[in-house]
Amino acid sequence: MGFSFVFCVVCGCPFDIPPSEDALATDRWRSDDPLEDETKQWMCRIRLIGATASLEQFAKPPFRMPKNESRTDGLFVSEPADWAITDGFYFRLGQDPFRVLAAANDSGDVLFPLHENCLTILQRAISWHASFIPEPGPPLPSLVRVYKALCAQYARNVAEKARLSKKTGFYGSSDYMDYGLEFEHDYEGAREFWASEGWTPTVDNESQWYCDDPVDIPKLASFLSRQVQETIQSKAIATVDSAKEQIGTTVNVEVSMPDSTARSSLEALPLELWNQIIVFLPTTSAVLQLRQCCKAFASRIPIDQQFWLTQLREGRVIRYLWDLESLGETMDSQVNPMPSIDPAYRDWKSLAQKLARGSITIQADQESLESTLSKLWPLQNRDRIFRLAECLLKLPVN
Numbered sequence: 001m002g003f004s005f006v007f008c009v010v011c012g013c014p015f016d017i018p019p020s021e022d023a024l025a026t027d028r029w030r031s032d033d034p035l036e037d038e039t040k041q042w043m044c045r046i047r048l049i050g051a052t053a054s055l056e057q058f059a060k061p062p063f064r065m066p067k068n069e070s071r072t073d074g075l076f077v078s079e080p081a082d083w084a085i086t087d088g089f090y091f092r093l094g095q096d097p098f099r100v101l102a103a104a105n106d107s108g109d110v111l112f113p114l115h116e117n118c119l120t121i122l123q124r125a126i127s128w129h130a131s132f133i134p135e136p137g138p139p140l141p142s143l144v145r146v147y148k149a150l151c152a153q154y155a156r157n158v159a160e161k162a163r164l165s166k167k168t169g170f171y172g173s174s175d176y177m178d179y180g181l182e183f184e185h186d187y188e189g190a191r192e193f194w195a196s197e198g199w200t201p202t203v204d205n206e207s208q209w210y211c212d213d214p215v216d217i218p219k220l221a222s223f224l225s226r227q228v229q230e231t232i233q234s235k236a237i238a239t240v241d242s243a244k245e246q247i248g249t250t251v252n253v254e255v256s257m258p259d260s261t262a263r264s265s266l267e268a269l270p271l272e273l274w275n276q277i278i279v280f281l282p283t284t285s286a287v288l289q290l291r292q293c294c295k296a297f298a299s300r301i302p303i304d305q306q307f308w309l310t311q312l313r314e315g316r317v318i319r320y321l322w323d324l325e326s327l328g329e330t331m332d333s334q335v336n337p338m339p340s341i342d343p344a345y346r347d348w349k350s351l352a353q354k355l356a357r358g359s360i361t362i363q364a365d366q367e368s369l370e371s372t373l374s375k376l377w378p379l380q381n382r383d384r385i386f387r388l389a390e391c392l393l394k395l396p397v398n
Helices: 038-044 052-058 116-130 143-168 186-193 220-236 240-247 271-279 284-291 295-300 305-313 348-357 366-394
Strands: 046-051 075-077 090-093 096-099 112-115
Touching: 038 366, 046 052, 046 090, 046 116, 046 143, 052 075, 052 096, 075 143, 112 116, 116 143, 116 366, 143 366, 186 366, 220 348, 220 366, 271 284, 284 295, 284 305, 305 348
Parallel strands: none
Antiparallel strands: 046 075, 046 112, 090 096
């Protein structure tokens, strides 16, 4: 069969940067040579995850125990690994090759390859979901459980491959499981581009966004801030009546307080104390649910634009956006010459809704389109990989 390409078990993308072929070249590639494209370098940063007890079975002799960056007993997370097409299913830790996607003889343990950034997103997903588990409650999601789920999925793949071979009568190499783990979700489209010759884009090069860096998105907060200000500008040119209809009361919501003589003990609590209660709720939906419990909560928990801005900055609204601490603080005067607007009077709720729907679309001229896509494509890829990571958290471990 020759050398084999291998793909990440989390995102389904390759471990090298796909070349740009003349027949597929379009202006959607942001550099003449993708090998020099900064948004693609993450694909070459690789980690291996496995069980420490089985590592020797995957190594070529003489075996030397590689450095383990995991602090969990029994779990192995490698230092940065290297791979080349000539290595096939072997990844190098230092000078030592280790076989991936093969089961240990006695335990069923498997050594899996994944991108370093996919590991980062996986750990973010674990932390996010752990915040929902009450104490006492079911076991917290963990990297150990994810590893066991991957091993179980590998075993299911092996059984399915045997079933397909028996059904077709062909026991040689086939497309199924030849390059990585198989899932029903097909890596949300990335599986389509697997081939024996590597990552194979379609004619319109629509696969490029799968390869954009999902973690390091420069000036993301500034980019999203500009989208909110553009929304305000477009509303400013409308009539007063239409502006009220569009914005409604969401710009600056102040719930009127009941007469002091009719206040309950809850309603009498100072706003500072209510703010401290909100801080300990893990997500925006939890705050909204608390607010719906009774009139006292509804009257004392304001849901204004400052609330939405704070929730976005703290990563509570959109689970895959954890790096918006500076949202609303810096604006590009060249892009937006409009005078500075108090962040509390921008429509952050609208931004949150657009992000939740995945409908951030910008009307831009051709010159600024490239800059816009340089943010939207990585953001789209991060959203995709975060969902794939969540699938691993729910995957059966046996």
